[in-house]
Amino acid sequence: MKHVLTLIVVLPLVGFLLNGFLATRFGGNRVGKGFVTVTACGLPIVSFLLAVACLVRLQEAGYQPLIETAYTWAVIGGKSFEISFYFDRLTAVMTLIVTGVGSLIHIYSAGYMKDDESYARYFAYLNLFLFFMLMLVLGRSLLVLFVGWEGVGLASYLLIGFWFEDPEKAAAGKKAFIVNRIGDAGFLLGMFLLYQTLGTLDMDRINAAFNVATLPAVSASLVGILLFIGATGKSAQIPLYVWLPDAMAGPTPVSALIHAATMVTAGVYLIARLSGIYLHAPGASALVAGIGAATAFFAATIALVQTDIKKVLAYSTVSQLGLMFVALGVGAYGVAVFHVYTHAFFKACLFLGAGSVIHALSGEQDIMKMGGLAKKIPVTFATFAIATAAIAGIPPLAGFFSKDEILWFSFASARGGSTFLWLVASAASLMTSFYMFRLLWLTFFGASRMSHDVAHHVHESPLSMTGVLGVLAALSAIGGFFALPHFLEPMLPLPDVVPALHHCEKTLIGIAVVLAFAGLAAAAYLYGGGARRATTLRERFPLAHGLLLGKYFIDEVYDFLISRPLLWLSERVFLRLGDRVLLDGTLNGLAAWAQRTAGSLGRIQTGNLQLYAFLALAGVVVALVWTWAHV
Amino acid sequence: MDKIQVLLALSVALFAVGLLGVVIRRNMLVMLMCMELMLNGVNLSLVTFSHQLGSTVGAVLVFLIFVVATAEIAIAIPIVLMLVRQKHTLDINTFTNLKG
Numbered sequence: 001m002k003h004v005l006t007l008i009v010v011l012p013l014v015g016f017l018l019n020g021f022l023a024t025r026f027g028g029n030r031v032g033k034g035f036v037t038v039t040a041c042g043l044p045i046v047s048f049l050l051a052v053a054c055l056v057r058l059q060e061a062g063y064q065p066l067i068e069t070a071y072t073w074a075v076i077g078g079k080s081f082e083i084s085f086y087f088d089r090l091t092a093v094m095t096l097i098v099t100g101v102g103s104l105i106h107i108y109s110a111g112y113m114k115d116d117e118s119y120a121r122y123f124a125y126l127n128l129f130l131f132f133m134l135m136l137v138l139g140r141s142l143l144v145l146f147v148g149w150e151g152v153g154l155a156s157y158l159l160i161g162f163w164f165e166d167p168e169k170a171a172a173g174k175k176a177f178i179v180n181r182i183g184d185a186g187f188l189l190g191m192f193l194l195y196q197t198l199g200t201l202d203m204d205r206i207n208a209a210f211n212v213a214t215l216p217a218v219s220a221s222l223v224g225i226l227l228f229i230g231a232t233g234k235s236a237q238i239p240l241y242v243w244l245p246d247a248m249a250g251p252t253p254v255s256a257l258i259h260a261a262t263m264v265t266a267g268v269y270l271i272a273r274l275s276g277i278y279l280h281a282p283g284a285s286a287l288v289a290g291i292g293a294a295t296a297f298f299a300a301t302i303a304l305v306q307t308d309i310k311k312v313l314a315y316s317t318v319s320q321l322g323l324m325f326v327a328l329g330v331g332a333y334g335v336a337v338f339h340v341y342t343h344a345f346f347k348a349c350l351f352l353g354a355g356s357v358i359h360a361l362s363g364e365q366d367i368m369k370m371g372g373l374a375k376k377i378p379v380t381f382a383t384f385a386i387a388t389a390a391i392a393g394i395p396p397l398a399g400f401f402s403k404d405e406i407l408w409f410s411f412a413s414a415r416g417g418s419t420f421l422w423l424v425a426s427a428a429s430l431m432t433s434f435y436m437f438r439l440l441w442l443t444f445f446g447a448s449r450m451s452h453d454v455a456h457h458v459h460e461s462p463l464s465m466t467g468v469l470g471v472l473a474a475l476s477a478i479g480g481f482f483a484l485p486h487f488l489e490p491m492l493p494l495p496d497v498v499p500a501l502h503h504c505e506k507t508l509i510g511i512a513v514v515l516a517f518a519g520l521a522a523a524a525y526l527y528g529g530g531a532r533r534a535t536t537l538r539e540r541f542p543l544a545h546g547l548l549l550g551k552y553f554i555d556e557v558y559d560f561l562i563s564r565p566l567l568w569l570s571e572r573v574f575l576r577l578g579d580r581v582l583l584d585g586t587l588n589g590l591a592a593w594a595q596r597t598a599g600s601l602g603r604i605q606t607g608n609l610q611l612y613a614f615l616a617l618a619g620v621v622v623a624l625v626w627t628w629a630h631v
Numbered sequence: 632m633d634k635i636q637v638l639l640a641l642s643v644a645l646f647a648v649g650l651l652g653v654v655i656r657r658n659m660l661v662m663l664m665c666m667e668l669m670l671n672g673v674n675l676s677l678v679t680f681s682h683q684l685g686s687t688v689g690a691v692l693v694f695l696i697f698v699v700a701t702a703e704i705a706i707a708i709p710i711v712l713m714l715v716r717q718k719h720t721l722d723i724n725t726f727t728n729l730k731g
Binding site for chain 1: 650653654655657723724726727728729730
């Protein structure tokens, strides 16, 4: 097939159009749920199969990138802007994750959303999301990537605010969109700068331009930082991470899709894809690593005390993304993508497992009202436990391999690795292990804290959900054995290791394993005995607990420092002064002036016929006299 | 003063009397009559000049003016009638509806 890459991207769009136009109230409900399920789940699966076929073809071509131009967007002067797709090792990995995990989540959704009245609308948005994400991943030029980048922002807004009748959920959607837009401004500026200097937006050409002896006349650090600002928005890093925890307002499979497999990894993908720039920007790279480490640590501390099952997972996502950025910052791009890949499996499994729990408990999300579910929903429990062990870094599950590599490079990379970075990242890993096992304990072990009503209705989810959980758990278990960094190495070479530190590798692996088990032990100790010890600990440090429970009050600080001054400025300066006084005032003033003038001139019109006649006569006389005198 | 000058003076006098009447009299019918006087002042001057030039063009024009004046009166009188029906008066000063 000639246009196979285009087909991969366009198929979900077809699903969106079909479902959006035929199955919703907007299109007159022309087709039923069966049609929606088949098209919405089927088309992403076809995309996935096509992506596999592309990978095979890539292999046959000796890993020469496949390039395919779908459409010439615009020709301005000598420059042409094309929508073209680019398929190399990195794209292959990302496309397979997006379509693979995406398809699984679609199938799961068919069970989870079965009784929702907006079933078709949900799947239409889900397909739309996948379309934009594939555009983002497959685009050759930054421009196409940006279309996808904005598109996933739009689709995430639609999905997070899916239950828009609830104002809080609609607000969460808005928040995600606006926070993302702030990051996008940085991304756009970086793009402008690149285009101005290099005259191209094709990412392979940009990398090539930075890979020569004479660097382009643009500061790589500046471009790097600007693009990283975009990445902090999409990938929920400090200071723009605030949207992600709120984004849990969407349906749970959406959280899995957005926060595990696709959207939040876009920032990681962007930096890995443009690694050519970051290789020449040690300053920007240090910033990336620093922000990543700070986010990983910071989010992990918040996750320690959250009681909403999805909030814990949300902060864990932010924390894991932080670790990925640490890897990017120390030059281990392949390792970051490796963690994206393993994270996609276990985090999707965790979110979908959480969805299954919520489904079983008829909507309950508070882990303090769960407990003892292990026997009642065994499949969910088993898969959730495997994914928890994977994210905690228990060997030999997937998370262990990727996290260990991140920790190793954060310690020993010659491109900015340091003991401090390693310490922070390790602390984050320890906390990850702790809060994940805490979640597991509170949800599945111990005595039931459910109300009698809820406990009575607990039921295992249907096969479409548990089956997906099984597949994802299996992938979380064995996914780490595929040496992804090695596969990507010809494209994204791993950084050199400081020679003096070579001998530490074994020790570090040992420490990482010990930390993972330490987290498990701590959680078991604190929550094993009916959570009494945890309560004691909480009562001893009420201040710290309050600070963490309030998420460091960052939302409140943002509200006070940014939202309110902006609101004040809009209300007082722009609305009252600018709009009402300046704009409306000018127009109303002109109109009033015209009215006043007309009022005074109108007095000449007395309505007295004889006066008119006299004036006409006087005029004629004056004209005659003037003519006689002058002609 | 020859005959032509006398006639022209008479014509100016007729026109002036008519104009004065239009400007100062309040009665609408009198104003209409004064307008006729003005027309006839003009007619007289036309005939006089026509006689002086030995041409009949001016005299023919006079007949045209008669016709137009008749038509004008035929419309003006009903208008006056309508106005009178409204306010039961012929005073032009009561009709100042166009005052700005």
